[in-house]
Amino acid sequence: MAQFSRVSGSVGLITLQNPPVNALSAAVRQGIVDTVNKALQEPEVKSVVICGQNKVFCGGADIKSFRGVMTGPPLIPMIHAIEASTKPVVAAIEGIALGGGLELALACHYRISHTKARLGLPEVTLGLLPAAAGSQRLPRLIGITAALDLITTGRHVTAAEALQLGIVDHVTDQNTVDVALKFASSVAGKPLDARRISLYPCPPSDDTDALFEEAMQRVRRSARGAIAPVACVQAVRAAATLPYAQGLEREKELMATLFTSGQARALQYSFFAQRAVGRWSMPSGAQWDTVEPLPVQKTAVIGLGTMGRGIVVALTQAGFSVVAVETHEKQLTQAKQAIEEMLIRGAKRRGVTPEHDTITYSHSMEPVANVDLVIEAVFEDMVLKEKVFQQLSAVCKPGTLLCTNTSGLDIDHLASKTPNPELVVGMHFFAPAHVMKLLEVVYGRQSSPRAVATAMQLGKKMGKVSVAVGNCLGFVGNRMLKPYMNQAFFLLEEGASPELVDQALEEFGFIMGPFRMSDLSGIDVGWRIRKEEGLAVPDQRTGQIPRMQKGCRYSPVGDLICEQGRFGQKTGQGWYRYDKPGGRVARPDPWMQTFLNQYRATHGLVPRRIDPKEVLERCLYALINEGFQTLEEGIAAAPEDIDVIYVFGYSWPQHRGGPMFYADMVGLEKIMDRLEHYHQAHPDVPSLQPCNLLRKLVAIGSPPIHKWSQVMKTLRSQL
Numbered sequence: 051m052a053q054f055s056r057v058s059g060s061v062g063l064i065t066l067q068n069p070p071v072n073a074l075s076a077a078v079r080q081g082i083v084d085t086v087n088k089a090l091q092e093p094e095v096k097s098v099v100i101c102g103q104n105k106v107f108c109g110g111a112d113i114k115s116f117r118g119v120m121t122g123p124p125l126i127p128m129i130h131a132i133e134a135s136t137k138p139v140v141a142a143i144e145g146i147a148l149g150g151g152l153e154l155a156l157a158c159h160y161r162i163s164h165t166k167a168r169l170g171l172p173e174v175t176l177g178l179l180p181a182a183a184g185s186q187r188l189p190r191l192i193g194i195t196a197a198l199d200l201i202t203t204g205r206h207v208t209a210a211e212a213l214q215l216g217i218v219d220h221v222t223d224q225n226t227v228d229v230a231l232k233f234a235s236s237v238a239g240k241p242l243d244a245r246r247i248s249l250y251p252c253p254p255s256d257d258t259d260a261l262f263e264e265a266m267q268r269v270r271r272s273a274r275g276a277i278a279p280v281a282c283v284q285a286v287r288a289a290a291t292l293p294y295a296q297g298l299e300r301e302k303e304l305m306a307t308l309f310t311s312g313q314a315r316a317l318q319y320s321f322f323a324q325r326a327v328g329r330w331s332m333p334s335g336a337q338w339d340t341v342e343p344l345p346v347q348k349t350a351v352i353g354l355g356t357m358g359r360g361i362v363v364a365l366t367q368a369g370f371s372v373v374a375v376e377t378h379e380k381q382l383t384q385a386k387q388a389i390e391e392m393l394i395r396g397a398k399r400r401g402v403t404p405e406h407d408t409i410t411y412s413h414s415m416e417p418v419a420n421v422d423l424v425i426e427a428v429f430e431d432m433v434l435k436e437k438v439f440q441q442l443s444a445v446c447k448p449g450t451l452l453c454t455n456t457s458g459l460d461i462d463h464l465a466s467k468t469p470n471p472e473l474v475v476g477m478h479f480f481a482p483a484h485v486m487k488l489l490e491v492v493y494g495r496q497s498s499p500r501a502v503a504t505a506m507q508l509g510k511k512m513g514k515v516s517v518a519v520g521n522c523l524g525f526v527g528n529r530m531l532k533p534y535m536n537q538a539f540f541l542l543e544e545g546a547s548p549e550l551v552d553q554a555l556e557e558f559g560f561i562m563g564p565f566r567m568s569d570l571s572g573i574d575v576g577w578r579i580r581k582e583e584g585l586a587v588p589d590q591r592t593g594q595i596p597r598m599q600k601g602c603r604y605s606p607v608g609d610l611i612c613e614q615g616r617f618g619q620k621t622g623q624g625w626y627r628y629d630k631p632g633g634r635v636a637r638p639d640p641w642m643q644t645f646l647n648q649y650r651a652t653h654g655l656v657p658r659r660i661d662p663k664e665v666l667e668r669c670l671y672a673l674i675n676e677g678f679q680t681l682e683e684g685i686a687a688a689p690e691d692i693d694v695i696y697v698f699g700y701s702w703p704q705h706r707g708g709p710m711f712y713a714d715m716v717g718l719e720k721i722m723d724r725l726e727h728y729h730q731a732h733p734d735v736p737s738l739q740p741c742n743l744l745r746k747l748v749a750i751g752s753p754p755i756h757k758w759s760q761v762m763k764t765l766r767s768q769l
């Protein structure tokens with residue numbers, strides 16, 4: 051809806067009303083059409099201001115409505131009518147002007163913004179382009195290079211940057227609507243042609259072809275197969291090379307292709323999934339809207355290795371005071387320096403002053419006594435963590451929340467070592483912890499809902515996408531990674547090379563395939579865990595690590611290359627070779643080919659040609675199957691939880707939604723058939739056997755992803 055009122059006799063004020071972000075729903079568009087007509091028809095009205103209710107200008111088109119049939123007046127004619135208005139129209143921008151919201155503002159003759167407002171054309175992040183003439187107007191207003199940057203990245207700009215770029219005419223820290231009303235009065239009756247952006251020529255550039263060629267290459271490099279950024283470049287190119295009306299036609303054509311693409315569906319699903327994970331629930335029925343988080347101001351981080359340092363930075367940047375504890379003096383000094391540097395770099399990037407004063411460094415636990423929440427981030431070793439938890443239990447004030455940063459250790463076990471297991475939760479950060487957006491909040495059997503609510507809120511304040519998950523080996527993310535990695539190892543045994551496997555998965559859209567990723571994170575990490583689990587241990591009789599363990603196929607290739615001291619990038623050799631230890635550029639290593647040939651010969655394995663399709667199916671479907679298993683067990687509460695974890699923690703391409711969304715797109719029946727096919731060929735790999743939930747979903751006709759929760763409820767109630 052939109053409300054019309056007349057202010058000071060001669061200014062028509064149109065207020066968009068659709069909380070929370072005044073999205074341009076059919077009713078809002080109708081409201082704008084009606085109120086603009088009214089303003090034009092009323093002779094007393096000499097100029098117009100458009101603003102949004104509750105100090106929010108407009109969040110753009112109503113994304114929810116994209117799923118259904120479009121009703122109401124279309125956006126483009128509405129926007130053109132505003133620009134064509136004979137009375138000046140001023141946009142009073144508070145809060146946000148995003149997507150269609152900014153396009154609406156660009157149709158106005160003047161734009162006045164509050165200092166705290168953010169503006170942008172983020173359509174690309176939803177698999178779309180600014181198709182209400184934004185791709186044609188913005189380059190005309192601010193030039194091709196700046197428009198390309200904004201439209202292809204979708205980044206939001208501050209009011210100050212918007213002013214500098216020329217997107218807004220004036221910035222104020224006063225009441226924006228009042229300033230706009232006054233301004234609108236002052237421009238009543240002035241000629242408007244020079245204010246109509248669609249009439250502007252696109253500012254020329256020295257070499258348009260080269261500029262677009264370079265932009266296209268840059269976009270293709272970072273898009274990982276996403277089509278919207280490419281279409282955005284094409285649309286801006288149309289603005290630069292065609293008359294406005296033809297450019298608009300091109301924008302429409304490109305949008306039509308994007309709008310119906312699976313990628314747009316996936317990205318819009320991902321947008322809502324990110325918000326859905328905030329509405330967490332626990333098997334007990336406790337959930338986000340019924341539980342009050344504990345108040346947290348003072349925090350502590352124990353252990354200042356790579357993870358601990360990142361966590362200190364993230365907490366400090368979020369405004370918490372932090373006691374940073376490291377028992378080794380030398381490590382403490384190094385950590386202090388590294389943290390200060392990270393804070394300075396971060397502050398520079400964000401254009402603020404670094405916050406060092408809120409950190410207290412200590413080599414003893416004493417200053418932890420009065421904090422509200424502790425995050426233990428010592429080495430991934432249960433005995434060590436137990437010791438730290440016992441110390442914390444002795445030193446912390448009653449009611450302190452104890453969190454452990456672990457990528458998979460048993461939260462219940464650790465909680466059992468404290469007198470208050472209800473105050474223990476897992477917090478699985480991803481490295482680097484101050485950069486990566488994902489946080490798995492892991493509740494144990496006894497974790498209280500308040501403890502979970504507090505950890506989830508803390509994550510939110512740290513700018514993380516936090517997902518609450520149940521406790522099991524590897525939680526959700528790493529647990530699903532295991533069958534994926536196993537398939538990658540098995541494929542090597544059967545004839546693939548690390549390059550072949552990586553390439554197939556990188557072409558799918560992962561930033562790195564499993565072997566390049568393993569070289570980066572250190573192959574020895576998994577090796578140590580497997581040794582602790584008793585897997586990477588030679589049989590006393592044969593001297594070889596068995597290829598069958600606990601009745602399942604096991605591949606020791608990763609263990610064997612670690613035995614050669616090849617730990618990945620840090621040693622300069624791993625699945626690939628690097629020019630030096632710490633080198634970044636992975637090159638195929640002939641040594642690996644020889645090693646794999648010998649390995650296969652030793653075990654009587656006849657190599658065969660493996661095609662990328664098999665790589666994708668085996669790695670991804672095994673991972674998806676494990677995802678269904680976590681849903682079945684209630685470790686993940688909903689498919690959105692898994693998808694958000696994979697997109698934000700494991701570089702699953704966002705334009706493919708996430709593993710569970712992808713399964714829905716591929717078709718559950720196909721996934722099940724292919725898993726059965728591979729399981730028949732590899733009966734010693736149980737993770738290829740379709741799990742119950744997947745079978746059940748297929749049996750009832752493969753309902754779409756938003757209906758799975760209902761099936762899961764029924765399935766759980768039958769158990």
Ligand SMILES: CCC[C@H](O)CC(=O)SCCNC(=O)CCNC(=O)[C@H](O)C(C)(C)COP(=O)([O-])OP(=O)([O-])OC[C@H]1O[C@@H](n2cnc3c(N)ncnc32)[C@H](O)[C@@H]1OP(=O)([O-])[O-]
Pocket residue numbers: 070071073109110111112113114125146148149150151153172173176178179180181182184322325326
């Ligand atoms: C021809 C068309 C061309 C046009 O160019 C296309 C577009 O404009 S494409 C659009 C281009 N625009 C964009 O891409 C902007 C997308 N939006 C955002 O980036 C953030 O929501 C925003 C920054 C606005 C607020 O962040 P925040 O303060 O952290 O708050 P929050 O994020 O939690 O959101 C609160 C609630 O509002 C909901 N909702 C929000 N926006 C929309 C929407 N447009 N629609 C519907 N709903 C929307 C959101 O789902 C959530 O609902 P719930 O049920 O409570 O979970």
